[in-house]
Amino acid sequence: MCGIVGAIADRDVVPVLIEGLKRLEYRGYDSAGIAVLDGEQVRRVRRTGRVSEMETAAQSEGFHARLGIGHTRWATHGGVTEANAHPHVSFGELAVVHNGIIENHDEQREALRARGYDFESQTDTEVIAHLIHFHQSQGADLLAAVQKAVHELVGAYAIAVVSKREPGRLIAARMGCPLLVGLGEGENFIASDVSAILQATRQVIFLEEGDTAEVTRESVRVFDASGVAIEREVHVSDVSLASLELGPYRHFMQKEIHEQPRAIADTIEAVMDANAFNALLFGADAENVLRDVEGVQILACGTSYYAGLTARYWIEAISGLPCSVEIASEYRYRKAVANPKHLIVTISQSGETLDTMEALKYAKSLGHDRTLSICNVPESAIPRASRLVYYTRAGAEIGVASTKAFTTQLVALFTLAATLAKLQNRLSVEQEGQYLDALRFLPGSVQHALNLEPQVTAWAERFAPKQHALFLGRGVHYPIALEGALKLKEISYIHAEAYPAGELKHGPLALVDAAMPVVVIAPNDTLLEKVKSNMQEVRARGGELFVFTDEDSQFGPSEGVHVIRAPRHVGVLSPVVHAIPVQLLAYHAALARGTDVDKPRNLAKSVTVE
Template identity: 45%
Template sequence: MCGIVGYVGGRPARDVITKGLKRLEYRGYDSAGFAAVNGDLQIFKTKGRVSALEAMIPDAFARGKGAFAGVGGAAGSGSAAGRPGDPDLSGFGSGSGNTGAKSGNASVDPTTDHGAGSSASVVGTQSGTRGYSGTAQSDSSQPGTAAASPARDASGEGRELSIFEEDEFAHLRERPAAEGRGSHPDGVSAAAPASGRSGAGKGDVAGPVEPDLANVDLSHIDMRELPADFVPTVSSSALRRGEDAAVVARALAPDAATEILEDASRRPAGNGHPHPAYGVNILHPDSHFVNSSGTSPNGNAVWAALGHTRWATHGEPNDVNAHPHSGNDGAFALVHNGIIENYAALRTELERKGHVFASQTDTEVLAHLIEEIDAAIDEDFVTAVQQALSQVEGTYGIVIVHRDMPGTLIAARKGSPLLLGVGDGEFFVASDASPIIEYTQQVVYLDDEEMAVVTPDGYEVRTTRNVPIRKEVHQLAMDLEQIEKGGYEHFMLKEIFEQPRALADCMRGRLLVEEGRVQLGGLQPVMDKLLGARRILIAACGTSWHSALVGEYLIEALARIPVEVAYASEFRYSDPIIEPDDVLIVVSQSGETADTLAAMREAKSKGATVIGVVNVVGSTIARETDAGVYIHAGPEIGVASTKAFTAQVTVLTMIALHLAQHRGTLPQEEFAAIVRDLAAVPEKISEILEQNEAIASLSRTFTYAPNFLYLGRSYNFPVALEGALKLKEISYIHAEGYPAAEMKHGPIALIDEHMPVVVLATADHVNEKMTSNIEEVRARKGRIISVATPDNAGVAALSEFMITVPQCHDAVTPLLSVIPLQLLSYHIAVARKCNVDMPRNLAKSVTVE
């Protein structure tokens, strides 16, 4: 439902997270949020799309290229004087007072009025690849020295720092006294010429202020040692020029060489919304910087960041209910997929203990529970997370960042998918693979009640009961091209047109036409169980339920085994009678559908053999079933399923043929004919797709129809259900699918000159009956759109519109009949200006019950 992306590494945090979230918006997107730790924790969230969130996040979060070294000093207790940095005005990554207290080596002038929690330094050149941080030495006996301070990288090699012209900082030097909040009492001016000439001299500086820098705050910081706090900063003028983010500007004050760095970011106010403010930091001369743990192996600043797209379950879609959530002290940020079923009882208890909640969400309750336990135990934060999760009833996929654990992500799952992406000195966490495929194809799948602690140095997986686990690294079977639109206006249209290739991939190596047989190696471990099954159950949801219904017709007709199809969402609650010689097939595109997982586990607990038919390799269903067959449709991004449906039907057809082959229930001639026609489906779908423009033209006639009726018989009844669902999903038109004979038992009362009726007349063995149904619709002036073979003159004569599909064996007709219905739904939705790929209130993968 919701989407999660987490990242630890040296890439720009904003770019990695927001790009990943955009690829997850198909899972649901009523709100979005972002949090990052880079010396400090900051959270941004908003109602609406990821693009709105992206616009909120300051440019400081978009830096990561070149030579970054975080250097920060924060006032605290001990040898560090001053007070903690102001969370609104200090440079990003300023760190809290704890940082100063722990390092014991940062000295900050306490008289600066914005709280000098942020000294910041970034050293390098445009093409640099090293990060610098470490110690700084001050020698105020050489005021006005013009020479740039030498810097050296980890190897000790020296290099010069960039020096820009003085006019780049003229707007700071000419700041009027009335607005000089950051002016030092000793009279050090904000900046002086980089050439070494003296600045404005003692006293407050005067002159106009540039409008875009009206909130500049200055601090004169007497630094001796600079602990690494991973602070990325850059001159705003360099940003305006669009140059590399590692550029550093240097300038001189009248009595000391200084380094001026601007954190050109919009800082968040107390409500999480940004307002303009800038942190400007001045360091003393002769600073030397060396590589430190504040950078990733490639020299970039280390970020720990996460993001979330929400599909509301608790609380309306708004800024407050958007993720991430925190406790009252704001020490960490948490994003969550799933449902905490006992959240109401937990919230009541936490409120009794003094916790104040800002949102209506179950996720915020989990954040406060972690905070409560963390404060109560003398253990580390990871232990607090484990103990909190032990009290939770329900499902979760969570990722957490903590301000006191820079460069660290904590992830855990139960019933909601999470995977780790393994890169080179960087790691990712995501709810599916699409956000990370651009960066790595190496992934680790977390299983239920497992958690991972991720840093730039690696990851550790353990159970939520703290038992270490060794996990296998898997190779993703997808690439970036597959999750891009590739020139199509929408993913749905692309995926409709991908079906010939997808089904060819699905059948490759399995449907052996020349040998006249079907080979499904994935079923080999359970073939004895399948052939000896008392009955076969199929459980699925949504579109997958429709493909399961086609499977019921096929397996019973071809293999002569009793089949029952159940809604996975109702399977558990019917207290099903399951015997050890029953076989359950679960069908799911994602392999993560919550209700289908629950049905699978219910059947396994009662001794049934379970087979999975899924698309996503390595998904939970794929890992937990006894055997299975991948549909190999490739990534499906559009919420309204198209190629997954036809690939599922193709796999179920091959399973039916495979069983018929072993059971000898079909004459060889008919078996061979079905195999030949099935193999020809990709080519025949291509023929149907050539009618795309004609179907688009037809669809405009029915753009504003308030209702649709779909009718089919036998194999095509499930296709009628699927066609109606597609129209409902993406065009928001009410539509119903019925067995054609059932029209007389109610729906016929709705038929008049305003009712479009889609009739599927592609199966020869029910053609006469379907023709009679069309006559009944026509007698009531219904508007008939028929899908039939070209030689069906009787249907053509009775129809207002007819879409043709090639002739084939009746058992194969669902694969062809559904294609015109997909195109019809798509073009009607486009004409109505609906969001085709991400229809309202829907999500691609339903991972909550």
């Protein structure tokens, strides 16, 4: 959940480190720091708060160096203090930055104290610094010291280490947390995300589980978990710097909301080019994997979990296969009953979500070998661990609250549902054509929904002073209500809950009064009349309704009932269109309340810890 960057070059790397940390700040923004080798000493500067505060301090203290590491933190062990900020230093000789959680840090701390090491922080990371220093003091060089140390650690980590004893190299290691090496001309880099080093290079090596890397100005050597030198493939990143810039928008969340028509069009491009739901969309071996599956198990967290809940309706209705959806962090810790003919689908924007990755490993340990990943980041860990993959082409998503990743996941999952139906001989030629047309027209329908922004903005002003809200939906739109509630509480800090509208009278109705706004997702589908009845239950208790519907719904605003109409009902893909106004409502409510939209408190983008 933190960001790491490192560089070794014949030029001053401090600007590279700081610019990289700014690119990584979406991963953690409690504190930031850099450590550099300047002559014969390790120099360090750290500050709580944003990278800009640390940058000011580094400039005022005259930081310049040709080797350094940097870190932006999302606090896990220890509070948000300068003492807990990274990098951590051992005896002024060695500096470490770390992403992840070391589970056996307590026992390691006690052993190191017995060896004479003092601790200045509450973090698990300081254990790593002292442990590496200990192995150096026993005669190991820096690479060997890191390799020895990581074998004594239990947990997840991505680390980068520099030592004044060996000023010509930077050592990196990973287990469970993403880390890559960037290749330059006479200079090389490490980072937890390619965005941090795009300013310098597009050529990257993705480190695998258990890898360590020795990085010098002239070369990079990678070693596997057993310490054997190994060649890792060099990839050329297609992430553009323009995608990492705000452009004319106030916030990345606003930018990413408005990028959804293009992101959806890009994600379904292969389907449109083929003009068919073809198993090859998911991989060369997909037809063999998918043809005789007997059910689907979806594993995901957060917004991706809500995408999975939506997909359950599609998969069961279209393909006739049973589908279950489970929160990855729960699945991995229960005794699940495995059916090897079930397809395991993992969903993750980053492809590095630790709970989802561990759930996938657990499923495979139970005998599941039919695995499919839906992911936005090529070459990330979860796709690499899956037999099949469908990449959403949302582009870089910087805002912590997911928007375009969610809607592109939805269209990927719809494509899966239709493909499974075709392989099960449950999709007629006529129905396939209708579904392809629905996808073809979807980007335009999403753009029409974005045009509702002025109306949603007016609603947001009414939401801003509220402390609580309810979201209601039925059927396939219930997960959209869940997603709307999550977005509102993530970035505006208004407490929000979502329920199936039919559950209102079974408890949540007790909360309804004039101070509790109730948002309803009510498109013109087979459940509309049922939803209208639920709305009347709210009005009878004095509740104020905010209804997202569509042009075909045949009802309008009245006293205490506010209505915004999306474009005409778009049928089976209606959940994608109705996700747009709830995103806009959360964004504008947060603006009205003055919260930090892109970096909400206590949250970070890529969740690589438990």
